[in-house]
Amino acid sequence: AGSDRPATTADAATGTDETVPESTDETDTRPITVDEPTGGLTAGLDPVLQQAAGTWIAWGDGDADFDVTDEHDCVAVPPNDPSYTLQRIALSDEAIDSYYYGFSNRVLWPLCHGFTDLVETRSNDFEWYRTVNERFAEAVREHATADSVVWLQDYHFALASQMIRDRVPQSTTVAQFWHIPWPTSTTFQHCPAGRTLLEGLLGNDLLGFHVDRYAERFLDCVHRYLPAADVDWDRRTVTSGEQTTRVVATPMGIDAESYDQDARSVSASQRSSLFDRYDIARENVIGLGVDRLDYTKGIPERLAAVERFLEWNPSSHGEFTFVQTATPSRTDIPAYERYGEFVRSEVERINQRFGTQAWNPIVYTEDYLSAAELCALYRRADLMIVSPLVDGMNLVAQEYVASSVDGDGMLLLSQGTGAHETLGSHALTIDPTDTDGVARQLERALSLSPAERHLRMNTLRKRVFDGNLEWWMTAQFDWIRRVRNETLRDDAT
Ligand code: ADQ
Helix, strand or coil: CCCCCCCEEECCCCHHHHHCCCCCCCCCCCCCCCCCCCCHHHHHHHHHHHHHCCEEEEECCCCCCCCCCCCCEEEEECCCCCCEEEEEECCCHHHHHHHHHHHHHHHHHHHHCCCHHHCCCCCCHHHHHHHHHHHHHHHHHHHCCCCCEEEEECHHHCCHHHHHHCCCCCCCEEEEECCCCCCCHHHHCCCCCHHHHHHHHCCCCEEEECCHHHHHHHHHHHHHHCCCCEEECCCCEEEECCEEEEEEECCCCCCHHHHHHHHHHCCHHHHHHHHHHCCCCCCCEEEEEEEEECCCCCHHHHHHHHHHHHHHCHHHCCCEEEEEEEEECCCCCHHHHHHHHHHHHHHHHHHHHHCCCCCCCEEEECCCCCHHHHHHHHHHCCEEEECCCCECCCCHHHHHHHHCCCCCCEEEEECCECHHHHHCCCCEEECCCCHHHHHHHHHHHHHCCHHHHHHHHHHHHHHHHHCCHHHHHHHHHHHHHHHHHHHHHHHHC
16 A cells, blocks of 8 residues: 555554444354444544555454464455455463553553552563564564554554564554553653663654643653653654654544434434433433543542532432443453442442432443443533543543533533643533532532533534544544655655
8 A cells, every 4th residue: 555545554452442342253154243333443443444455453352272372363344345454363361361451451551540559560461461562563564565554552552563663664654542641750660661661662653642741751751761762852753773753642533423413313212211221310400420430530539529519509409410321341450340349339328328219319320331322311411520530531521522412511521631631621620639629610510601501512512523533533644644754755865
């Protein structure tokens, strides 16, 4: 593929996909079944790969009979009109435990979010991380040609780019997007094998983050911990030996149009059955929280603020319902299990404290909801509280805005999210650790005039539609084209 139609070799193991049911493929005599992606990165990458006739390399289902060194599967997709290749790398249970539940999610995830007390280093985890990164790099080597573009997703592949760089022609473009925050250099000093990870990431021609502060922190870490690398702060490049890496910030957007359409098309009966299922009084004022059940998301802090609001506002009892959906993820990790238990016990405690026979202030579910159900909730919610302590971007805030087709929802948004950089000026800003402050913003949201609600929401909607998933993909590929042309020019001189 030429530079205008990049052959993309990409993996989709991002946090966004974790709550989406696995697409499945089976080879040999078994039929291939495909679940349509409901949104997020998968939906964005699919058309790009179809156009480029590229190869998507992704982690396949764990199979005890497979080891990372064993054969892998390649299938043509989509089955009804094959236009690109999907290669699944099967990982053994041990590899999954050490690579994914180990180094990726017991070390990198907590560390990058600043939760150094939750970093757990276990023997072999890093070695498996290296082995799996190498396995993916090998798979890329089999497909990449001199004019290919290789695009990696996320923190599960901090070593892979340099490994790929060592295996493919110099003119192959290697890019990566880091979907979670990059920590400060003070936090990063606690990272096991930190220098090795930085060197791994410098195998990229392009390294993308959501917002400026993560890009700047990354450059600061390189400056402090890899003194031989040359950081150009103005151009945001790092030169190390022959290799130059450009570091950029492009906040990820959502497929806003599809959320808007789903929110408009959801029928009254769908809405009713959803509200009946969870016993939500239709006429109540509805507050909403939607998250993976993850200790970065600030769910107990949010519940504490709702509790404070209920203390201060007895007149809201029976009239206000806070709906919290929290999808379990990474449940094999004890910190997640403990967090889930704590959240459930807080919900129970608050409901016991204020609830009556006819009303519970908090409706809590761990169900996975369809796009239509989520949009129905988003559209109906009078306000949404997005209160992560730290979050790379946060797509949920954008989904709420895109689904607020009546233009009158209120978004309370944590200053710790990347999304706050783009939406903060027209949302109500919160510091999730300040319980009284969040409760006050909740009161304020409910007392805003309809005119102000509309003004704020319409401005937010414009931002979310302008910076949608297509904008983000285009920005990524524009940068890829730019660094590619720079590399080709440098090679020619
Ligand atoms: P996540 O940490 O998973 O993503 P987020 O960006 O909010 O966080 O995305 C969560 C996704 O899961 C949303 O699309 C949401 O609709 C979906 N979801 C949550 N609960 C659900 C439920 N009950 N039913 C169905 N779907 C549900 C990581 C980073 C983020 C970054 C994204 C993208 O941690 O900071 O924004 O990647 O880069």
